[in-house]
Amino acid sequence: MPAYIIFLREGAVRDxxxxxxxxxxxRDAPRDPKLQPLVVYGALEALEGKAPDGVVVLQFPSVADAKAWYDSPGYQAAIPHRQRAADYRAFIVEGL
Structure with missing residues (x-):
């Protein structure tokens, strides 16, 4: 089953x-052929509740593949920069 890592930016960019x-x-990291960006800060419209300030959706073939990418040394090295830049929530959701 496909899996998606979703990043929601909440609030303005601090840095x-x-x-x-x-x-x-x-961009400089080796591209994981299993990763498919579906949404990268596209226009959004809130239908219910407060809209996040930014959304990124990445598709993977499975939850295991999504976790492997997230836990990879290259991505782990990038995380502190994202966390310093703005407040994000990140999660994995399994698709159909």
Missing amino acids: AEALATYRNSN
Whole structure:
């Protein structure tokens, strides 16, 4: 079953330089062929409740693949930059 890692940014970017470092570290890292970006800060409209300030949705073939990417040394090295840049919630959800 496919799985999705979803990042929700809540609030303004605190540190644009840290966010740029995070983005560049993801671009420069070897591309995981199992990762498929579906949404990267696209336009959004809240239907119920408060909308997040940014959304990223990444698709993987399975929860195990999603966890392996998240736990990879390359991505783990990038996380502190994202956390310094803004407040995010991140989670994995299993698809159909």
